[in-house]
Amino acid sequence: MVKLHNVMIKGTKDGLLLHLDDRCSFSELLNELEDKLLPHQQVNDDSHVLNVRIHTGNRFLSKNQEKKIKEIVGHKKNLQIESIDSNVILKKDAERIKRESEIQVITKIVRSGQILNITGDVLLIGDINPGGKVMASGNIFILGSLKGIAHAGCLGNEEAVICASKMSPTQLRIADCFTRAPDREEDKPQEAECAYVNDAQQIIIDKLIVLKKIRPNLNRFVEGGL
Template identity: 60%
Template sequence: MITREEAERLRQETEIVPVAKVIRSGQVLEITGDLLLIGDVNPGGTVKATGNIFIMGALKGLAHAGTEGNIEAVIAASVMKPSQLRISDCINRAPDHVPEEESRVMECAYISDSQQIVVDRLQVLMKKRPSLTRFEGGL
């Protein structure tokens, strides 16, 4: 048995919150739970979530997932060009040199076994975080 307050807190922490907007310079979007942003995060903009961050657009600002210490949190974006990535207490700034070639591959960021933020192709995410999906079923 759990209290109503505990049940509400658990629901908020596991809920995916969809937001459709562009986060502009100086704006901060903070979410309890997982964030699904349909839009861009422009340079100078910030998105924060206690859970995971999924961006269907360009991430060019700051993203902070797992703000309350969740080291299993991930950040995924259609275009991953952040000014800074944060997951829990780990920080990764933008690289000094960005290749001229535009990447059309969705990417994700997660904390590796060596406690560093790693940016990789989205396809590796299911191997690194198999508990990320709640899909069950099939034959």
Template identity: 50%
Template sequence: MKVQKQQYVTIKGTKDGLTLHLDDSCSFDQLLHALEEMLSLKHYIKEAGPVIGVKVKVGDRFVNREQQEKLASVIMKNRNLIVEIIESNVMTKDEAVRLKEETEVVSVAKVIRSGQVLKVKGDLLLIGDVNPGGTIIAAGNIFVLGALKGIAHAGADGNQKAVIAASLMKPTQLRISEIINRAPDRLPIEGNEMECAYINENDEMIIDRLQQLTHLRPNLTRFEGGI
């Protein structure tokens, strides 16, 4: 009776290139061998023609930097293939901690006075005022349940999708990612509604009613019920 050989590599073509699904139950050496064998087929050997992008999915297998380099080397060796990304369902403890810090909402109840700086890695929910001369900085979004009269910098790590919202929006300066804007002199919105600042498709900072965020940032639902 012939024993069927287990397939450790599955290749799927997409409009953007190839996706390689690699088995996560075999040993890494078995995986490399299977990958080399699968890609030895003639139509993967380098010939005249465009370079094909490859996305590699390793499932529930953690691959360190050295293993990632070995996978990429096998895939690209003498072939018109280039590895664009290697995706894994698992991560290191340090990566998990960093991700948690970047996505959590940090709640602070205090008044930020002149000369004080408050900086967080995730989203900031400030219950209190930011006085003139005070500064708040967040890698994510900024929500101020109070008067924003100082400086606010959201998306400090480069996230242009970040927003700044405040019960009373009278800042000396607003900044989202690298885009800076001094709030223009204007009458407050009728009824003292909460306002928000965001970057539009033309890389311009816009200040509008907070309700606009439900349409502009539909994924902004970290608070129960959304904005």
């Protein structure tokens, strides 16, 4: 009798973990999955539901293939799929992730009435004038004066920061938090500053050097300064 090893089931404290082999045919995989889950079909007590996490290795599942796997697992009264993951993604998803992790360098002055909307991080070499606005799903770095509005982490990323050579905004926003910069003395020299969200969900404006501690992954900007 040939032993089946295309489906490996491991019990965890959170439920079941299913490893599906990526080298066999999909039909073989479905047949073995049905056989391996057969004992769960005999369970009449569905009051205790087990969460099932599925990993398909290097096999990318089409929507129809995902549906077939969900149908097999769903027939077992006490099993509920929590997630289906794999090591591969669609090209469009890879391109989106790449865009979100890139730093876009833009040289311009954002004037009143203009809105600059960026996916990922943005390094703006120029000023944001009063009435101008820059939005980014990631961090905002400004080599110039921020006198308008800057909205970092606009898709909900509270870890995002806003940095500027001269911080005099009409409004700062990070995710859903917002504030205005404190009043400045016009003739007092101003050094580069950063804004971030603290544990109390408040936007804090501080010297740029603090990013070394609160956002260590941004050291490449902090060490060079703005």
